[in-house]
Amino acid sequence: MKFLQNIIHSVKPNFEEGGKLHKYYYVFEAFETLAFQPETTTGHKGAHIRDANDTKRMMSMVIFAMVPCLLFGIYNAGYQHFIATGQEADLIPMLITGTILVLPIIVVSYGVGLGIEFTFATIRRHPVNEGFLVSGMLIPLIVPTTIPLWQVALATAFGVIIAKEVFGGTGMNIFNVALTTRAFLYFAYPSQISGEVWTYLGDKTTVDGYSGATPLAVAYEASSKGTQSVTAALSETNTVLQSDFYSFYNMFMGFIPGSIGETSTLMALIGAVILIITGVGSWKIIVSVFAGALAMGLGFNAVGVNEYMLIPAHYHLVMGGLAFGAVFMATDPVTASQTELGKWIYGFLIGVLTVIIRVVNPAYPEGIMLAILFMNVFAPLIDFYIVKANKTRRLSRVTV
């Protein structure tokens, strides 16, 4: 500890006013404050003591909450590989395969994103905010395992610059950075991020009768044919691997193809529990996204003009990335609604829109990404009316 402190103190003068590396002060500051909470004290007048919490503690808790999803994602990447290629494998090879697939994506995401953050902080002369530590972990979890690394790099750069830095940096952005990255991939490389991309095959071929389609794709397919119910179609898929491969249980647990971290509803819920217990994520948003999706699912059940509408409403909660999006994306405090009532409305509409996009719009199999981005745009509007109500209450007193 003392040793590290001495090193930092000996190089610090170079970065301070007058030092030859002063330009890079905020890069230095980012690393220094990571190791040591600084000695800064409170000001001359005002609150002389401050809360033990800071943005680093808050952000690190979000990353911690993502760890179950990440670990399961690594495992599932390996699991899907072996099951698709018809090989028997133990846990360890699965984890090794998964790690080889996932780790480079994480490294690229953090490398590119933090590089841009540091560059902007240096040019604009402001401290490096911790926000990207979260975005940098979110990005790998919402892309397929087979994604080329250059696409990760390009999309991350797009996300950080266009979604965040052009708006003025952390705290000023309108769109969730990670989702913008994902949306960029989706629209820039549509053919390469849909179809059979979810499972890594390597030089092997798939076993006969294997389909790499996600449950959402299967559901859409079944609905457009209209010959059988979605649940029947789901349970018939990949019967060559095991019966009922796309059962509710498997989808809930996450033993299905999909983006790296999004498949397991259970792991997302563990993350949700961590975020809610620590108060870092808004429970109002998480709960209301699920409620919105369930309500819309039930609504479609009642209408029921095609097979997709008739899918049991609770299936919507475990298919695709809804749970992951609800827990980690919708709760982004910067892009979500900032008022407490607004959070209920914001979350609920995300749930509703997700299910509408899934069921009604044939072009997009997954709805949560677009639903959240869409509600990011509307969050300020929701807040506007809630703030206006507060102002009106104040004005209405005057006449009394």
Added chain:
Amino acid sequence: MSQTIKIKKGYNLNLAGKADKKVVDVGQPELFAIKPTDFLGINRPKLLVSEGDNVKAGTPLFFDRQTEEVLYTSPVSGEIVEIVRGDKRKILEIRILADKDIVSESFVKYSTSDIQQLETAKAKEILLKSGCWVNIIQRPYGIVADPEEAPKSIFISGFDTHPLAPSYDVLHQGEEPYLQAGIDVLKKFTSGKVHLSLNASEEIPKIFSKVSNVEIHKFNGPHPAGNVGTQIHFIDPINKGDVVWTIQPFGLIQIGKLFLDGKYDASKIIALAGSEVANPQYYKTYIGASVKKFLQDNLKQDHVRIVTGNVLTGERIKSDGFIGYYHNMVTVLPEGDQQKFLGWLLPPVGRPSLHRVASIWSFLNGSKPYAPNTNLNGEPRAFVQSGAFEKVVPIDILPTHLIKAIMAEDYDEMEALGIYEVIEEDLALCEFMDVSKHDVQAIIRQGLDLLKNS
């Protein structure tokens, strides 16, 4: 007697070093000082004395060129020994070497029944001339009241919920008649009511037990329930164009003494509290006393921060500094200028927090009071979090939106979001808990200044 108003939002910080309920005599400090910077809203103070002059308690020291009638007077009799100036010759302190026996300027004495007959204009004249007027604080802005404006109503908070706040039973023992006289005088100035708020969850301090001529309200809940700003919001909120007055019980008592005894009496009891004080207790002294004598041989260590006022709103002073004009306590905290290895990751032992992500570790501290130091516990960052401030602000405003409106210098938005209802202390808990480490109170004052000078 109205119903108890329940405050749910807020937080009581449990800090170590509460003052024992005893008043100790260590002899009077030699030096006293009046700091023009204690009075918000003063722009250009004009000195009336110079170094070497002899003054009595109640002798005018200076006035503000904008409101020349309001005189700021000396708390003690003695000699002006030094006028401390800062940048651009700004007056920082007017230091007075006190006499052994304090002599006051003499004013006309009134009996209780005389006070009833007294005309408002005459009362105003006496208050202005004596310096007692300065006790009256006007909202919006939290500045010394403008004599030209009549208040809609007057608010008195009968309890203090700040951390380590002194007990009013100790501060104002046996001064009931003076308090009543002060209330009777001020009642003349408003066509509205005089509101007194008391704490429903504790025994009513003796000083308020027989008080009359006021409307009593009861509040129940955590800090900032004791802030007069909170109370105003629930009793009769301030709207644009309204002017209300607030005054501390000490101010009322001082006014009472002025009229009943015919003298300017700046004697007050102050509490010395905080984790680094060896014997936290009360002292009897005068406004503007040097803290040196109270701290001597009474600190556990040297590396401390001395704060006049409470830890949430007070002002840092040196070990030979002076107590702020409106303050009734001095708090001593450990200075926190040390780095902490992985301080953002490891359990924050001994550091209080209002956020569950950090307070989840509070079991490590048990139920014992905290002794936090002055470390910022993090680095200033962009506003990220939402929904946190709302948990500690009981009044119906949106703190985050208000703060952002001030930062954007959006005048209409500030007004609409209710800036007139607050002063710094009302959002002090927000400053404490902000993870982005903004100086929330300074921002609020900046907004108030913008509006006042617009």
